[in-house]
Amino acid sequence: MEIEGIKANNAKQMLHPMTAPFMTKANKPMxxxxxxxxxxxxxxxxxxxxxxxxxxxxxxGYNRPEMIKAVSEQVATLPYYQTFTEFSNPPAIELSAKIISMLEPENMRKLMFTSGGSDSVETALKMSRHYWKLKGQPEKTKFFSLKNAYHGVHMGGTSVTDTGVHKRAFEPVLPNCFQIDSPFPYRNPWTEDPEELGAICTGILAREIESQGPDMVAAFIAEPIQGAGGVIVPPTNFWPLVREVCDRYDVLLIADEVVTGFGRSGNMFGSRGWGVKADIMCFAKGLSSAYVPLGATVMNERVASAFDLESPEAMIMHGFTYSGHPVACAAGIASLGIVESExxxxxxxxxxxxxxxxxxxxxxxxxxxxxxxxxxxxxxxxxxxxxxxxxxxxxxxxxxxxxxxxxxxxxxxxxxxxxxxxxxxxxxxxxxxxxxxxxxxxxxxxxxxx
Ligand SMILES: Cc1ncc(COP(=O)(O)O)c(C=O)c1O
Incomplete structure (x- = not known):
């Protein structure tokens, strides 16, 4: 198709995310x-x-020879094989070992590959409920998150997301998901003092967990730095206090590192920058630098070991056709190599x-x-x-x-x-x-x- 034809056809059939068709029509395509x-x-x-x-x-960055080589060689060798049940493929195995070794300080042990951030969040939410069932506390199912949070577009992720525009058209979302005030230094009703703000917001988290019943709360999920909500950098005491609250009430801590993972915040991981070890971490984006869609949900020793139970209850009836996609994983290996070497x-x-x-x-x-x-x-x-x-x-x-x-x-x-x-x-x-x-x-x- 010649250039004018491509431009004219842009929004004829394709729905563009996060806009309305009439807006796409009105705007010149980029x-x-x-x-x-x-x-x-x-x-x-x-x-x-x-x-x-x-x-x-x-x-x-774009057009990196290392990325092109890794992806094209993998397409030529094996463009796809699944990782369900006993099947596997070499790049998935190699990348899983690489990620877990990079997360050694966080005591991470196991991961499931996904195709993107929303998948990684959904996997984290489902695995945390499964975890509590395996631990004999099946009523621990509620989720807490922050106001201004964005956790992707699946129904679980939408339910723990707070930005109203991402929710309204799809309601009702999942019940038993609660958003507490995010520590937003620039806009909050309490204080200009960041440390005081961190203490206030974690105090609210503790109070709300108590009010919902700690024996019914599965997990608290948050972005180490809230991205889509407006790059909200929390006070330095916030994440350490969140970890304390989660430990006090035996609630899993999920760090949604889809944006912050692998370097963007100036630390290899956003939560590492706050000196905090989460129980579950969600990745995508920078994991493969988007050359091929890829995500991962990573679990620490505590969570992973619950799945060691030798019983059908430990069957993880979750996963994606593209979990461990060999081309995506080859891109991941090459991308992480560049992140470290440069x-x-x-x-x-x-x-x-x-x-x-x-x-x-x-x-x-x-x-x-x-x-x-x-x-x-x-x-x-x-x-x-x-x-x-x-x-x-x-x-x-x-x-x-x-x-x-x-x-x-x-x-x-x-x-x-x-x-x-x-x-x-x-x-x-x-x-x-x-x-x-x-x-x-x-x-x-x-x-x-x-
Ligand atoms: C923190 C966070 N979680 C999840 C997602 C969803 O990722 P995806 O768009 O790859 O599904 C995003 C997307 O920007 C994100 O910023």
Whole structure:
């Protein structure tokens, strides 16, 4: 099909996620046809700095020879074999050993492969219920999570997600899922003191677990840094206190590391950055740098050992056709190799700190910038109508999209999400790339901020 035909056909048959068909129709399609390093090219050959990292996932950057070699060799050798029952394949075995060895400090022992983040969350929720049944406490089924949380789109994940827009059309969601206040330093009704806020929010978690009955609570799930909810970085005492609360009430702690896993926050793992060991961890995105869809749900010794029971009850009647997909796992092995050999978590920290240094002054410079926040290479620019009240710009006003449209004209892709701009580039980003991004955002705010 020639270029004009491809453009015209974009939304004729395909439903695009997280938008409405009438909106897709109204907007010019942005058809990305090629990538190289930290740049992508649209179908007309225009070049863009990809400050979105695809969707916070192309962590090693585009067109990496190591990735191409690993994936193409695996396609040629064995494009697919399942891992149900006694079947297996070499890349799945190798990658499972690699992930578990990287998670040795967290005492992780076993994993199940998935095809993405939503699958990984669903697997974690189901495995935690199964765990309690195996432990003889079948009534421990309730889930706690945080307000502003995003845990993917399956029905379990939707039920522990809090962002209303992701839920409303699909309700009723699962019963017995409760969201407690997230420790959001910039917007909370209590305090400007982060440590006090961490203590307040974990106090609420404890109180609500007590109110629901600890003997009925299976797990608490949270993102080490809330991503889609607006890159909300919790106070440093929050996760350690969450671990204490979970231990006190014998509740499993699930870290949803779909965004933070494998380097994005400036640590290899987000929860490691908080000095906390979860019981279950969910991964996707950076695991294969999105070259092929891949996720994993990883369990520590405590959870994994429950499944050692020699009884049909321990049969894990869960899993996906693509669990342990050999091509995806080959991509995972190559991607993690690059993450380690190029020390990408350290780069995310150094370049992320530099990006923060460059963007923080926007808070003073522009009327609409309430806060620039983040950790490593995940940042948000929080857009407000009033700096004093911190009231957000109307998410449906199109304000953030106008900003990202100017940046796009300047050759930089930045993600507009409601009243925020989100920046989540490949972890191979350099200071020069940051300068390019900051120049485009300066132009955007100079033009749009009034
Ligand atoms: C924290 C978190 N969990 C789960 C998901 C869902 O992942 P996927 O879109 O791969 O299903 C996402 C997606 O952004 C996420 O940010």
């Amino acid at each position: 058809i990305i046809a090629r990538g190289d390093g930290v740049y992508v090219f649209d179908i007309d050959g225009n070049k863009f700095l990809d400050s979105q990292g695809g969707l916070w996932c192309v962590n090693v 020390a990408l978590p350290e780069n995310a920290k150094i370049v992320g700190d530099y990006m923060m240094e460059q963007l923080k002054p926007f808070e003073e410079r522009y009327k609409s910038v309430g806060e620039v926040r983040g950790k490593g290479l995940m940042l948000a620019v929080d857009l407000v109508v009033d700096k004093k009240t911190r009231e957000s710009v109307d998410p449906f006003s199109g304000f953030s999209s106008r900003l990202s449209a100017v940046a796009q004209k300047e050759g930089v892709l930045v993600r507009a999400v409601g009243p925020k701009l989100i920046i989540s580039p490949p972890l191979t980003f350099s200071r020069e790339n940051v300068d390019e991004l900051v120049a485009a955002l300066t132009k955007a705010f100079d033009e749009v901020d009034v």
